[in-house]
Amino acid sequence: MPRRPTVYDVAERAGVSIATVSFTFRQPERVREATRAAVLVAARDLGYVPSASARGLAHGRTGALGLYSFDLLLAAPQRGSDAATAPADPAAPADPADDDVDPRAFPLYVDEVQRGFEIECWQRGQALLLSSGTGSGASVTDVAGRVDGLALFPGPTHVETLEQVARRIPVVAFSMPPVADGLHHVTVDNRAGMRELVEHLARDHDVRDLGFVGRLTTPDYAERFAGFQDALGALGLPVPADPLDPTDLAEPGRFSVLADLVATDRLPRALVCASDQLALAVLDLLTARGVPVPERVAVTGFDGILAGRLATPTLTTVRQPMAAMGRLAVQVLVRHAGAPASPPESHRLDVRVVRRASCGCPPTR
Template structure:
């Protein structure tokens, strides 16, 4: 086997410094295009591949960050490809099969909260020259999976409640950790969150002031810090307007499918349909609009529905969903930026960043599409 080319060999062949070679592979956008082309051509000629382990030994870091997530909204039925029905005879070898997929929940296949945040993490890691390790799963196996990742990275981003509290505390003592949308439960834990309370308050104020709604119901869970803040913002707006303030949501956990159909049927049977539903997430709102449509209730003509998140599915459903858009991609980018600061200054204080949100008015509340 031929001797493996080194960074010194590439630098000599390209006529540049080893620092320029390193920068070409770690942060290519910082190297002039002409120089970058010369370095890449030299590396290709020498069959050179940069060694992450060598960089780690040289700098005391792995050059990698970790992201631990989970299937935040996807039900288990979407973990595997859909069961599909062949159309016509089976294909011969080399031919293309034609199948029919009759699932009626295609909106779940659009990028959701975790997907958008993950994209922000990926792009910022690329921009900063970090490799990225991604792991996830159920809480039952999270301790094993996340511990394996921790041993290979310089810092870790975690989604809310994806890692048990005691495990997260131990990890935060070893490497910098950024928790998304969570309160700092452990010393040294940094956070990136958004203005959930303010966003939901402004949205609710819009429904009251601009649409004259007086009877509003809240739909969704309050088991996460984000969700608790959203419910608090909703209640604050109603209280300030002198309206009835619900003590708890109309529907709590797992507000989807048959649960919502049953709730809507009960409201209609008792002639208790409110003027509007304020939902904790876009997915809750989309599920609710489907349940309302099945019972012949028109949105927004008979009842208003709003969400929170700003996922892509809310733009394509009909009516298009009024929502509070949180900057999901920017959250991922900010999490990596915070980790980079903490890696560079591991003895410094934890960092907390809160990003702003936008109320997006569309048809589901009676407003025109922007």
């Protein structure tokens, strides 16, 4: 293979020092315009591209931030809406475009948080490494070894692994409760958002019979259910000890409780879902069985993903400031880059109820 041009080749071609070449690419304001132009012409003629790896070795930094998401399609491929069979090749990850794969197995809110993360990195001139995996300690630490700071979404990764990584680089955990784990945390006020949503259903739509849909497998869902219980108690309504239907979209046999309630016409007046993706799946189930929404039952979600605006009817939800979460994570990582042992930050952002047609409000986008 032909030898890759180096900074020394560019310096020789332009007739300058290697320091001048370095400044041209990293701090161009320090180089005279004519000199900078000569260096850039030499680099273009030689096909030279600055090496981030070389800069990292020189400065102890990679110049990149990492964003890691736990991917259910990699960890446990989903086939069909209720089937648990794996693809023919168990080593091959499922393709979300495959008609047999349930697209809701991957949390769509991740995309919107990622968008904010990308924008903040772009505005700061910060390189970004995106990675998905099964959440194993090995996959997370591998990514951590390539970046100056890491943000990640909830998953099965052991806290001990994250604590170990946080001793070397700053780590931001999205949607995980702040505890004494050495991590930085960016969360939202799930409890308050759910209380406001339930109060809206009760006071503006006179709903007194509500059921919570979703398995309490994540801290976010548990906080939302606690807010649901808080609101019912404050309104003097019966407070359930458990969700009405503890469905997890990543597992087979979902919505068995709701299906039975539909068949026997015993649905509550409102179904309050732990996430928008659960709510969208509930809308599909009710539509397939001829149950009108919101005339017979109101349906609400939580997150505020774009898909809720496109649903029929449009989905009433609690909107997380997802882009702001991503941008804030970058700001935290940049502040703590090179100082992972500094005191961790914890941020809990406000949410807001978005009223749409699925609860009986005038249809809006």
